[in-house]
Amino acid sequence: xxxxxxxxxxxxxxxxxxxxxxxxxxxxxxxxxxxxxxxxxxxxxxxxxxxxxxxxxxxxxxxxxxxxxxxxxxxxxxxxxxxxxxxxxxxxxxxxxxxxxxxxxxxxxxxxxxxxxxxxxxxxxxxxxxxxxxxxxxxxxxxxxxxxxxxxxxxxxxxxxxxxxxxxxxxxxxxxxxxxxxxxxxxxxxxxxxxxxxxxxxxxxxxxxxxxxxxxxxxxxxxxxxxxxxxxxxxxxxxxxxxxxxxxxxxxxxxxxxxxxxxxxxxxxxxxxxxxxxxxxxxxxxxxxxxxxxxxxxxxxxxxxxxxxxxxxxxxxxxxxxxxxxxxxxxxxxxxxxxx
Numbered sequence: 001x002x003x004x005x006x007x008x009x010x011x012x013x014x015x016x017x018x019x020x021x022x023x024x025x026x027x028x029x030x031x032x033x034x035x036x037x038x039x040x041x042x043x044x045x046x047x048x049x050x051x052x053x054x055x056x057x058x059x060x061x062x063x064x065x066x067x068x069x070x071x072x073x074x075x076x077x078x079x080x081x082x083x084x085x086x087x088x089x090x091x092x093x094x095x096x097x098x099x100x101x102x103x104x105x106x107x108x109x110x111x112x113x114x115x116x117x118x119x120x121x122x123x124x125x126x127x128x129x130x131x132x133x134x135x136x137x138x139x140x141x142x143x144x145x146x147x148x149x150x151x152x153x154x155x156x157x158x159x160x161x162x163x164x165x166x167x168x169x170x171x172x173x174x175x176x177x178x179x180x181x182x183x184x185x186x187x188x189x190x191x192x193x194x195x196x197x198x199x200x201x202x203x204x205x206x207x208x209x210x211x212x213x214x215x216x217x218x219x220x221x222x223x224x225x226x227x228x229x230x231x232x233x234x235x236x237x238x239x240x241x242x243x244x245x246x247x248x249x250x251x252x253x254x255x256x257x258x259x260x261x262x263x264x265x266x267x268x269x270x271x272x273x274x275x276x277x278x279x280x281x282x283x284x285x286x287x288x289x290x291x292x293x294x295x296x297x298x299x300x301x302x303x304x305x306x307x308x309x310x311x312x313x314x315x316x317x318x319x320x321x322x323x324x325x326x327x328x329x330x331x332x333x334x335x336x337x338x339x340x
Contacts, residue, residue: 024111031171031323034119037101037108038171041126042164044101046305048094049157052137053301055091057294061145061215063088067138095134102126105167116175122167129160145216147209147223154205158308165312173321180319181263186256190315193249197311200242204304207232207239213297236288243281246307250274253314269317273310280307 029037055061063077063084064070070077070089077085106123109116133156140149180187206223210232214220225231230238254270280303287296 020107020110023107024115027111028113029108029111031112034108034112035168035171037105038164038168041098041101041105041123042161042168042309044094044098045126045157045161045164046302046309048091048098049154049161049305050298050302051091051094052153052157053298055088056150056215057213057298058084058087059215059217060084060087061220062141062218064092064141067141092137095130095137098130099127102130109167109171118175119167119170122163122170125163126160126167129156129163133157133160145214145220147214147221150215151205151209151223154208155202158201161305161308162312165309166316169313169316170321172323174323176321178319178321182257182260182266182318186253186260186262187318189249189253189256190318193246193253194311194315196242196246196249197308200239200246201304201308203235203239203242207236210235212292213294240284243277243284247274247277247281250277250314265317265320266314269310269314273307273314276303276306276310279303 055063060083063081063086066072069075070085070092071081077089102123106120106127109119109123112119133153136149136153136156140146140153143149206225209223210225211222214222225235250270250273254267254274257267257270280300283296283300283303287293287300290296
C-alpha cells in the first residue's frame with residue numbers, strides 16, 4: 001500500500017465547502033467505472049419500481065400507516081405490524097440504497113477528467129427526481145393510497161428511468177456534436193413510437209388505478225372512469241390497442257431501417273424492443289385471462305420498465321457521439337442534451 005497523504009485543516013475546510021470538487025481533485029475514475037456507476041443507478045431505479053409494485057400487490061401499501069415515520073412512535077417497522085409492515089418499510093429503505101447509487105453516479109461523473117457537465121447534470125436530475133418521488137410516496141401513504149397519487153408516483157418513476165437511461169448511454173459516448181445515423185423521416189417515426197409508448201404507460205396506470213389490486217387489504221377507492229364513458233374492461237382494451245400500435249410501429253421501423261440500410265445499432269435496438277414487446281404482450285394477455293394473479297402483474301410492471309428503457313435505447317441509437325481517441329480529450333462542457 002502506498003503512503004496515506006496527510007490531511008490538513010485546509011483540506012478539511014475545502015471538503016466541507018465542496019466535497020465533490022475535493023474528491024475530483026484526488027481521484028480520476030476510469031471510463032468503465034463511470035459506465036458501471038450509471039448502469040447501477042439505472043438498475044436500482046428499476047428495482048425500486050418493482051419492489052414498489054410488490055408492496056401494492058401484497059397489500060402492504062399501508063403497512064407503515066404514516067410518513068415519514070413508520071408509525072407515530074417508531075421510525076422503523078415493529079414486530080406487531082407483521083409482514084406488511086416489514087414489506088413497506090423495506091421498500092422505504094431501498095430509497096436510501098437508490099440515493100447511494102445515484103450519489104455514486106454523480107461523484108463518478110464529476111470526478112471524470114475532463115469534467116463532463118452534461119453527465120453531472122443528468123446525475124443531479126436523477127437525485128432531485130428521487131427526492132420528489134420519495135415525498136410523493138409519502139403523500140400516497142398519507143392520503144390512503146389514492147389511486148391518482150399512486151399513478152403519479154409510477155409516472156414520476158418512469159421519468160426517473162428515462163433520465164437514468166440517458167445518463168447510462170451518455171456515459172458510453174463522447175461529448176462531440178451528435179452525428180445522425182438515419183434520416184429525418186426515420187427519426188420522426190421513432191418519435192411517434194416514443195409518444196405512443198408514453199401514452200401506453202400512462203393508460204397502463206389508469207388500468208392499475210381502476211383495477212382490483214388497491215395495495216391494501218381494506219376497501220381503497222379505485223379510479224372512477226364513468227365520467228369518460230369507460231369501465232375497467234374498456235380502459236384495459238384501450239391499453240391493449242395502444243400496445244398493438246406500439247408493436248406495429250416497432251415492426252414498421254425495423255422494415256424501414258432495413259430498407260434504408262441503416263447501421264447495425266438502430267436495427268439491433270429495434271429488434272430488442274420488438275422481442276421485449278412480444279414477451280410483455282404475452283404476459284399482459286395471460287394475466288387478463290387468469291384474473292390478474294399477483295405474480296404476473298408484478299412481471300408486467302417489470303416488463304413495463306424494460307419496454308420503456310428499450311424504447312429510449314432505440315431513440316438514442318439514432319445518433320452517435322464517438323469516444324475520444326487516446327491523447328485527444330473530450331470537450332469539457334457539453335450543455336446540449338439532445339438525444340437525436
